[in-house]
Amino acid sequence: MALRHAVLAALLDGEYSGYQLAKAFDVGVANFWHALPQQLYVELARLEKDGLVAGRQVVQETRPNKRVFRVTEAGLAELEQFAAAVSKPSFIRDDLLVKVQAADHVGTGPVIEQLDERAAAAQAKIELFGELLRQMRGDVDEEEFLRRGDRIGPYLTCLRGLAFEQGHRDWCVRIADVLRQRDAQAGIAPAQAARKATPLPGVLPGRAPRTLPRQP
Amino acid sequence: MALRHAVLAALLDGEYSGYQLAKAFDVGVANFWHALPQQLYVELARLEKDGLVAGRQVVQETRPNKRVFRVTEAGLAELEQFAAAVSKPSFIRDDLLVKVQAADHVGTGPVIEQLDERAAAAQAKIELFGELLRQMRGDVDEEEFLRRGDRIGPYLTCLRGLAFEQGHRDWCVRIADVLRQRDAQAGIAPAQAARKATPLPGVLPGRAPRTLPRQP
DNA sequence: GCACCATACTCAAGAAAGTGACTAGTCACA
DNA sequence: TGTGACTAGTCACTTTCTTGAGTATGGTGC
Numbered sequence: 488m489a490l491r492h493a494v495l496a497a498l499l500d501g502e503y504s505g506y507q508l509a510k511a512f513d514v515g516v517a518n519f520w521h522a523l524p525q526q527l528y529v530e531l532a533r534l535e536k537d538g539l540v541a542g543r544q545v546v547q548e549t550r551p552n553k554r555v556f557r558v559t560e561a562g563l564a565e566l567e568q569f570a571a572a573v574s575k576p577s578f579i580r581d582d583l584l585v586k587v588q589a590a591d592h593v594g595t596g597p598v599i600e601q602l603d604e605r606a607a608a609a610q611a612k613i614e615l616f617g618e619l620l621r622q623m624r625g626d627v628d629e630e631e632f633l634r635r636g637d638r639i640g641p642y643l644t645c646l647r648g649l650a651f652e653q654g655h656r657d658w659c660v661r662i663a664d665v666l667r668q669r670d671a672q673a674g675i676a677p678a679q680a681a682r683k684a685t686p687l688p689g690v691l692p693g694r695a696p697r698t699l700p701r702q703p
Numbered sequence: 704m705a706l707r708h709a710v711l712a713a714l715l716d717g718e719y720s721g722y723q724l725a726k727a728f729d730v731g732v733a734n735f736w737h738a739l740p741q742q743l744y745v746e747l748a749r750l751e752k753d754g755l756v757a758g759r760q761v762v763q764e765t766r767p768n769k770r771v772f773r774v775t776e777a778g779l780a781e782l783e784q785f786a787a788a789v790s791k792p793s794f795i796r797d798d799l800l801v802k803v804q805a806a807d808h809v810g811t812g813p814v815i816e817q818l819d820e821r822a823a824a825a826q827a828k829i830e831l832f833g834e835l836l837r838q839m840r841g842d843v844d845e846e847e848f849l850r851r852g853d854r855i856g857p858y859l860t861c862l863r864g865l866a867f868e869q870g871h872r873d874w875c876v877r878i879a880d881v882l883r884q885r886d887a888q889a890g891i892a893p894a895q896a897a898r899k900a901t902p903l904p905g906v907l908p909g910r911a912p913r914t915l916p917r918q919p
Numbered sequence: 920g921c922a923c924c925a926t927a928c929t930c931a932a933g934a935a936a937g938t939g940a941c942t943a944g945t946c947a948c949a
Numbered sequence: 950t951g952t953g954a955c956t957a958g959t960c961a962c963t964t965t966c967t968t969g970a971g972t973a974t975g976g977t978g979c
Contacts, residue, residue: 489798490935496805506957514792521802523771526936528958549946551957563808570809574798574817576730576824580788582705584735587857589712592779593786601790608792633890634879638802643878647800650870656794658863665849665859672850722927744928767927767974768963874979 491539492569493520494530495562498540500638505531513607517617518648523609531556537566587662595666602663609656616649707755708785709736709898711778712745714756718771721747730883731824732831747772755781803878811882818879825872832865 496519497503497511508531509524511517522530526654534540539562544631548558580647583605624640631658712735715726724747725740727733755778758770774782776778798823802814815823839850839858849855902906 489796489801492798493801493804494771496801499805499808504957507730509774509957514794517794519804520796521794523937524957525938525959544914547956549945550955554855554955562892564804567809567864569798570802570805571813574802574821577797577799578733578737579707579793579864579867580709580736581793582708582785585705585709585712585861586786586790587713587863588860589786590710590856590859591854592715592856593783597787605790631867632886638807639881639885640806640808643806643881644804646878647803647871648795650874651795651867654866654870655863658866662859662862665855667857668850706965722925725927740927741929742966763926765975766925769927777942881957 489520489569489575489583490522490530491534492566493522494527494534494585495539495558495566496640498556498558498562499566502543502557504553504555506546506553518616518651519644534562537561539665540658590666597672599663600668602659602666606656606659606663609652609659613649613656616652617644620645620649633676704783705736705791706738706742706746707750708744708782709738710750711774712856714772714774714778715782715856718773719767720761720771722769731828734832734867735860742908743817750778754778770917806882815879815882815886818875818882822872822875824881825868825875827873830866832861833870836861836865854865890897 493512494508497508503511505524505528512520512527514521522665527697531542532632533541535542535556539559540557541559544552544554546552566673575669583598583601590598620629620642623645624636627636630643636642709728710724710898713724720745721740725738725741726735726741728738728898730737746760747756751758751772755775758772760768760770762768762910791882799814802817806814827846836845836858839861839910840852843852852858
């Protein structure tokens with residue numbers, strides 16, 4: 488269970504409120520873990536109860552008062568232990584990829600539209616992450632920063648986020664193009680009916696036989 | 704809820720047993736959705752009950768009998784509807800990235816080791832996906848296959864899987880190197896104590912002030 | 920003959936995540 | 950004054966996922 492560890496890791500840079508954490512873990516910006524606000528508040532309460540974080544109230548003037556949290560020594564020890572344990576493998580669960588998997592059998596108009604939207608969202612993240620990276624390293628050259636910076640963890644995960652979004656944008660753009668071209672060809676020739684053939688039986692003409700991958 | 708849709712999409716190529724699906728959705732090979740065997744069997748039963756897939760028993764001689772499933776017209780309609788609906792945004796939840804986020808504060812030995820292992824696993828997937836892509840397109844050139852192939856959905860998602868693993872391998876290799884070099888420098892100079900400083904208070908010397916990203 | 924592996928599948932329970940609300944205070948604007 | 954946005958947080962319930970088992974058949978190797 489790594490939400491607790493993700494929260495601890497995010498708190499390593501100082502003191503943050505639940506609301507600030509919620510913004511950091513928002514789906515639009517999170518690059519190492521995503522979590523919803525209610526999850527975060529519940530987790531903070533648990534972490535505090537377990538002594539892994541310490542909270543204090545901050546009285547504010549024009550905003551509601553807030554509680555901020557920092558990692559304790561016990562929290563640090565927990566992270567140390569987590570870091571030394573075996574990591575779970577990562578994997579993808581993505582609606583849009585399911586739709587692309589089914590693209591030969593469904594109307595591609597909405598899928599293409601969603602690919603375009605996803606590419607645009609990825610582009611926005613790319614720009615955001617680029618700016619965050621600049622803020623983190625300041626005037627320092629990246630290689631120098633990675634060699635000598637005091638705190639590079641967030642920079643490294645941001646690099647992964649950036650690379651992920653770049654790959655994703657490129658794929659979306661390419662696949663939208665592929666599908667658009669196929670649609671254009673289908674408009675020219677009545678290949679559309681053949682393409683929407685019932686999936687029975689499995690082996691379609693002209694196609695290499697589908698073999699499910701053997702387990703590595 | 705996309706597990707049902709992921710299963711429907713995977714069944715579009717013919718008839719498959721629960722066991723075959725389980726292999727396709729295994730964490731080591733799945734590139735659009737991951738699911739565990741028990742999930743898949745339960746989902747197949749539900750889908751069958753709902754009329755979205757049809758099952759039949761296959762009597763085998765040297766292996767246990769099995770049930771295989773195919774998508775029905777109602778299942779196809781369900782996929783059509785799903786494809787036209789709004790997709791949920793995708794995001795990452797990765798233990799190893801949490802560990803990298805915390806890398807400045809924990810022992811990096813195990814993290815580096817895990818990065819190396821992840822890079823090797825990614826490399827294996829890259830080779831596997833490369834081979835799968837070759838099998839799918841046969842002797843046809845990729846561009847030609849994408850233009851004219853009868854069933855390209857699995858090819859397109861495999862392309863995403865490949866790109867993802869390539870980016871991930873490259874990142875792992877690079878970050879392991881960065882951390883190794885920092886450790887080597889730390890071995891020379893007693894910067895290690897400073898690097899393990901308590902995270903209180905937030906602003907560490909020489910580092911640009913950390914600002915959590917504003918919501919886009 | 921037993922252990923292991925592959926094929927083929929099932930069950931129970933708990934943990935984690937998601938959905939869909941909700942509360943309260945302050946500020947800006949029409 | 951009402952509305953919307955932002956800050957700051959909470960609750961109840963449902964759904965999904967994970968954990969940790971388990972069953973059965975047949976083949977192979979020691």
